[in-house]
Amino acid sequence: MSNRLAYLRRLTASGAVAAALLAPAALVATTAGPALAQEQVQKGGTLNVIVQPEPPILVLGLNQQGPTQTVAGKIYEGLLRYDHDLNPMPGLAESWEVSPDGLTYTFKLRPNAKWHDGTPFTAKDVVFTTAKFLPEVHPRARANFSHVESVTAPDDHTVTFKLKQPFPAFMKAFEVSSAPMMPAHIYDGTDYKQNPKNSTPIGTGPFKFQQWVKGSHIHLVRNGDYYLDGKPYLDGIYFRVIPDAASRALALESGQVDISQYNDVEPFDVPRLKELPHLTMTTKGYEFVAPLSWIEINTRSAPLEDKRFRQALAHGLNREFIRDRIWFGLGRVATGPVNSVTPFHEPDVPEYEYDTDKAEELLDEMGLEPNGSGVRAEITLTPMPYGETWARLGEYIKQSWGKIGVKVNLESTDVAGWVQKVSNWDYQTTNNFVYQYGDPSLGVARTYISDNIRKGVMFSNTMGYSNPKVDELFAKAAVENDAGQRGAQLSEAQKILVGDMPVIWLLEMEFPTFVNKRVHNAVTTAIGTSENFADTWVEKK
Template identity: 30%
Template sequence: MTLMKLNFRTALLLGSLMLGASPALAEAVLHRGNSGEPQTLDQSQTSIDIEAFIVKDLYEGLTVYDADGKIVPGAAESWTVSDDGLVYTFKLRADAKWSDGSPVTAEDFVFSMRRVEDPKTAAGYANILYPIKNAQKVNKGEAKLEELGVKSVDEKTLEITLEQPTPFFIELLSHQTALPINKASFEKNGAEFVKPGKLVGNGAFKLTEHVPNDHLTVVKNENYWDAANVKLDKVIFYPIDDQAANVRRYEAGELDLVYNFSSDQIDRLRAANPKQVHVTPAAATYYYPFDTRTEPFNDVRVRRALSMSVDRDFLANEIYDGTKLPVYSLVPPGLESYGDPEKPDFAGLSQLDREDKAVELMKEAGYGEGGKPLNIELRYNTNPNHERVATAVADMWKKTFGATVTLMNLDISSHYAYLQEGGKFNVARAGWTADYADAENFLNLNVSTNKTFNYGHYENPEFDALMKKSYAERDPAARSKILHEAEALIARDQPIAPLMNDANLWLVADKVKGWGDNPNNEHLSKYLSIAE
């Protein structure tokens, strides 16, 4: 009898303990709809935001953006800058570790930055680090890796020397190209170092599973220096480029975050729950580059005529329901150091007047009614909004010039890979979001030596000379003036047709806490939590 009572009491005690423990034992899992499959997790090769969202959870740079989009210390706890603005000295956190428990050292950053600039790496974003002394020379094979201006002073002190003062250098270091990689893992695993079980990171999370085109799972990194403040146990990224499917899964409670949903759903979604719909103006431009290597797009008259005839107000207001702004400049408005961007001479005309002038230009170039037939292939990455824009633009060109326009779409990874690898095209859809808040980051897209992101292969020695001059100018006002002169050439030659300024579109479930809207579109999972 006594034994039976003891067992009964023990069972009650164990049961109550288990009940009390169950909330604490429940995993905090965030389900992120990520809008597409990443091409790579190798930070030297990444180029698009859906890759950056993942990579920045796995690795931490010297600086990071917080939830509100402000630059804050990351792997570096502090830094100093020399009086001439050329030498940055970073103190790494004493408790900064890799996910395997080994210390993060200054030599890790030296190794990683040398790897990015090594011509053998063929890093598409190598130019991001060009402000560092000898970076461009190293990248072009004109200097040795050891001559790159990065130095390990001691295990926790990193010194970076620049070619010239660079006002945006601290912001630039938050870019994924400046993220460190683990030298030991890379030397052991080679290209496989980004695979689950082999990837050694220094970020808040570590990679455990990647099933291409299905999901990618990261879990909390117990060796992260700030692990005590990371509230999520696991984040699962879903590379769903079908926006309708994303929204359906979100509304079914299967996804907690969705990036880039179809804008025609905004009114319905806001009616259901306005707090969950986040539309944030972005330092980003939606544009169409022309391939200047191919006829007739090597003719400035044709490019200007095609750009003129696009009704940007229709695209922004009818297709995107006012969540984008019609623009005529590559550099977005709102950059404090730059001011109002330069516009082409036709920007102030009415749409009807623009179309009349466009027809005249096209006839002068020998195309359109009574001239040679105008056949255009318009490429875009698979997305309902991009398809609607492409269809509308094709209709505008057909009505204005009698053009025959065929549409071609690829998934986001294949689309950008084709453009970045120099594939020939007629007109393509592209978008650019600021890597740092400076006009140079947009104008550099048209520098002839930018083989990765100058999709249309525009070449203008005068433009290149102005950009080169801007890098040497230390006076902010004089530098801004030079950049305006450079943009005026882009506005004149129209190697690209800027169409709209972007907005970041997110769906954020009520249970997601710590979310901050910001124009940089930076949303590290380390700042988020789940409240059930």
Template identity: 30%
Template sequence: MRKETMAIFGLALAIVLCSCSVFSGMTVASGEKVVKFGGSTLGGDFGYPSPYAFYPRGMGYIYLSFCFDTLTWKDETGVIPWLADSWEMSDDGKAWTFHLHRGVKWHDGEAFTADDVKFTFDYMKEHPRPKWFKTLEYIDRVDALDEYTVVIHLKKPVADFLVTIAGDVPIIPEHIWSGVEDPKKFRGKEAVIGTGPFKLVEYNKEEGYYLWEANEGYFKGKPLVDKLISTKVSDTALALKTGDLDEASLWRKDTDVVTEFEANPKFKIIEGPGYWVLQLVFNCEKYPTNITEFRHAIAYAINRSEIIQKVVHGGAIPANPGILQPGTEWSNPDLPGYEYNVTRANEILDVLNFTDSNGDGIREYPNPTGEELEFELITIDKFSREAELIKSQLKEVGIRVNVKSMDKSTVDTILKGGNFLLAINGHGGCSYPDILEIPDWPASTYHNDSYDSIFDKQATTMDFEERKQLVYQLQAMITDDLPVYALYHPRRWAIYNPGKLDTWFYTKNGIAHGIPYELNKLVFIGAEAPATPMATATATPTSKPVPTPKPPGFGATLAIAGLLTVAYLFLRKRGR
């Protein structure tokens, strides 16, 4: 009987332990609100969310912003105060005085002061991260006048200062980072101690999994959610229906998913501008894509409308050839396009002496070898269908293209190294002129001194109308020189369960300097932000949806109790 007793209770204990093991990754107290987000553009690994380790793309910065704050921030209408309650700009636009919010604490309980702000800018100038915080090169010095007043002195005026510097640079704690000699290698819990609304609890690079918990002492008020989870799923629609996701970000060809959920009363949908562009990137240093007219011919040979209909099923709009999102205050609406025109493409190629001498349908280079006009088109897997369609379109004008798909980090590395002729790549930030600094980013093969001069001038022009005309000129030069051919701006949607959270919105001109997602941290805070002060002049991967761990409910507890009761009665009966 003793063996039977041990066996039965061992079975019961095993069931209890198995139930508990499901929840070992995250402890959820009764009544806690957990929000899980993901989708076709979210989920996956975007680096460790510290200022020097996040992946330098939009989602990497958003994850960073959950833990760290900036002097200013943005809501649905524009710039708002954040760590700074107010500010003034000097007459010459070269000094900004910030009055900091009092009583702000770092995640470890230490007080936030002006010394932290000064330290941040000094440290980041000493340890630059040019892939993201490039605008720090405009800073001359930073002075902490007292615990809650700081003055940022610039080498020259910066037109978008409140967005690209004050609203973008994460303030870091001096008492932690002052001892860090190599910030790129700095990891662990201390590396993500900020003043932000959330604290990082778990990060799994392989699974692309992030778990944050609310900072209950946040200076803007306790967040609306207790835990926040970013997770990767293979089927967004299924994950929403099963509750594995509470919110999903969708874009491009996700139109079928959007249509499906439009009729589902359990969910809401919001649509926002893309602030993102897919581009055909040319290497302007290598033959034959270093020939401007050759780039024009390729543009005329591409049918963007066909790409939008066949590949993304209407989930995009034809791009502004000047890169910036149509409808923003900076987008030039009067640019000539390269509307699909095979005849014009063939005429240009003929004039350039790329001819098909043997009649096999493929042109040859204009040299004695008669080598066929053939080269590689690289892209990431996500845009392989666009690449294949462009391949077929270019064949119509006698250009043979071989598509090579790879992961995004590899493509970025190849573009940065200039080891390509033609590539399909995309990026966000298409709502502000600063994205025009390097039109073919992350490549940098386009060189035009006149363009660089105009860009530098607009960046320091404080008058809006004067600056807008300069930005219009930049877009016209991009359209003429064509270092990239902008293909489309995607449409973007957020589908969410309002029963979990109903505060989702899209930020005007994107989060920070143009990140297009609906994951502004204000969504999770819920506090009404104060009005923007006026500036005044002064003398100074998985194979299936990843289920989110949930606490054992009453049903599970009752089942376990029932099993133990049965075991007890069985033993009593045997013992009679």
């Protein structure tokens, strides 16, 4: 996987890129198995999809939370899409070239794409989105496009990015939540967050906004002027707001809804739902985000500032038990900071097997002797308030660490309180999961580098971990054009991190996506049900 960019550059140099890129007609065959014969596809019909919690807004450029993307990923589009192996595919860009030195990226845009109000989509929109809109309001995009020296539009359907230095991860920066294209004619010159059009989002996608009944549903309808002939196949989509987990499972069971994703279904409901004859389950479609769960540690807090204590805590957990008994087999035991489905994953790192004797040896080495009650140290765990499974994990952690003499006090919060505590470093340990966004330079480095220790900012380096060598390796890897050199730098960084244990990695998470069997092509790319559903169709009842 690490050689794909080099491969594209060789094709560019030889003039063969255009031939190597997939045409839209071949896209379904590549991403979803053999293409269906046209007569097999049934046009029309409506989907019912769970969305939870209810999105705060549907303008994807302004909010990238999961529920927002579930809905808005059908309204807005990025320049590129990505298959399950994270290879780039056409989106609003129908082809692209990368210069051999990795400094120039040229995208050819689809000539017939339009915004939902009928205004043509042009290179002007791409320049506005990437040079003005996203750097102001989108934290992840701000970092990605900070590598850009200039973005220009030679003509209405060509965009050229010139980088300050090589940034190989740049090809992963154009997924729809990372860089949703925004209409310049609506937003340029306005206060983006207060624009009155935010309540009626306008994109280029296969579905248009129709109605939002707060607390009930969001209704999207077919874009009859979509640039891919004959698509989308569906007449519309209803996104049903169902706050209660038991009610969501019942809605799938009864056929009231057709699709669930991410955390919609509690893991303990999965075995029962898998047995239902009208449902299928898949864990595909999360390769781009590659969720990784961990126990986050405030390394500023004693005794957690000592890596031996953190290592002891790691040895005090049975992660196979966590996977099998708490997550009911969903996921893989994590070995380090890079998910194994993400490029440059390094498997050869120190291992922290479940070993209470080893844990106690490390605590002895620190001089933490047990008192009369067998307690060597006392810490607080603030479980992530995301449902019953995370609460069960908190109880398991408390019991497990108690066996090695570490007393755990569980601290309950609501979502807002939890975010405030963690982002402001007012915690000792918590559990969390993060996304990787297709490349370590995009989704991994941000968690561990010293200059991303930003109080009040969630999903930054809230642990306070700092290692100059790790900073140096991630900085070099971000701009290294040679895939082999880059791999070596990222490998070394992972080995250091696993030794330092700033977090305790638990699982490479696998979310269960349930789909009614009458629905076809629901999961075709690396972002699964967050994709635009242009290829999705339903069998008529």
